[in-house]
Amino acid sequence: MNKVGPLARRCRRITDAAWFSTLAFVLILANAAVLGLETYAGFKARYDAQLTVVEDVFLAAFAAETVLRALSHADRPRAYFRDPWNVFDLGVLLLAGLPFAQQNATALRLLRLARVLRAARFLPQLRVIIVAVGKSLPGTVSFLLVGTLLLYVYAMVGWVFFADDDPQHYGSIGRAALTLFLLMTLDGLGDAVRGGLEISRWSIVYFASYVLLASFVLVNLLIGVVIQSLEEAHRAEARRERPAADTDAERLRDRIATARAALDDLEEGLAELERETAGGRQERPRVRA
Template sequence: MNTLRLQARFYKLRTNKAFELFVISVIILSAMMIGVKTYELPVQVEGAIRVLDFAITLFFLCEISVRFIGENRKLKFFKSAWNVFDTAIVILSLVPIENSEMAMIGRLIRVFRVLRMVSIIPELRMLLNSLLKALPQLGYIGLLMFIIFYIYAAIGTTFFASINPELWDNISISMLTLFRVMTFEDWTDVMYETMAHYPLSWAYYLSFIFLTAFAFLNMIIGIVVNVLEDERQKIAALKAKKEASTQPSLSDLQAQLEEMKALLLKQQK
């Protein structure tokens, strides 16, 4: 009985909005501490940060314990990939990193604690899940983009290698140059250099920019937006289904009315 009461209290605590906001605040504080450690600090400040980091680690351990104990079905807790990720990060953060051979790994693990923000905030989870579900479609666009890059890099190497070997010497360097063109990083300097020898080479760059920076990138944005909208509709449908299951149906209400009528008739008789 005490166990059930403790579980109910922890479940109420883990679903409390104030508790969630406090956890988010601690995660933000942990992220700020990671940035502060990159600066040269006085010895006293480093000691205070070390103590604060230890306190944050203990808080995360308590928080994950509250979430685990508050779960009705303990095995269901570990069926969620985010719960497994949070648990692994918290447990690995307990490894002491000061003056040890695993100091670098320990610091990297503490950097990943910032990702716990995704597991806490549902909207961030939805965005990341949408991105993961869009990866198969994005893979085909990436393959097609690679083909376009390869064709244009081969053309660029053939015509422009003698003009500037640093940019067009071989197909791999040419692909890097084209990536620079696609991101508009001083691409006009590259174009004007080749136009001095091939006046019509502007068509080469403009057609490449149109295909990659405009067409393909907009296709990527469209796919991600469509998948995100599908995820929102699924979540809305699940919420509506859950609310409908908690509310009595029309047949149930009619049955209750019939029972009440029967009781009233019995009382009148």
């Protein structure tokens, strides 16, 4: 344990340094650029051997980064796995080494593409957005269920009233649902309303109520879910950064306490030296007498 502690502290100093994060981010961007170049068949055919070497260099660099981050948590391994980005990095690295990934070109490309997603680790705002998307999933599922129910009801009503006169858009439940789904974005709403008015003047109630519920109420509800998730993600990011600040403050307090203890020892030593010096001065006259 005594050997693990200093090793973890040394690796932590490296991984916490600004240059380390900058270097890792630059490597991710370079890897993304190389992946883009490989999509050009002529370039890949001409420099295939060089691209393979470059990919091996990237893989070695990312493996070294992952090992350093793991070693920086050697004195507290559980903390390493509490960070989802650490688990993601480790998973991508391990999966890339499995035989099925090496033999499957599509899986290997997807894993290499996943490494590009690691750029979010070094961009706090992007990290907040990704966390917000994850937190908004339960609310989004509820939104989709309500939206599907609303779409189904209005599609059935549209089929009942408009199927005979407009079979191209309402001839079946599927066509009616597709038409209404496109109308949810208000695209082609004017043409749909004009076509409905040619069938019946009461169709305006149908389209007005649908647009009100689907395009305004539901969309605003979804926006509210996303905004709430963004606020929760911001608070989670603040809590994530606070332990690091608390740790730095604790280290500073420990150093101050150590310095104060050293000063106290120094003052006691000086006081003892003064007392010994004063005692020696008082004894000298008695010797002469």
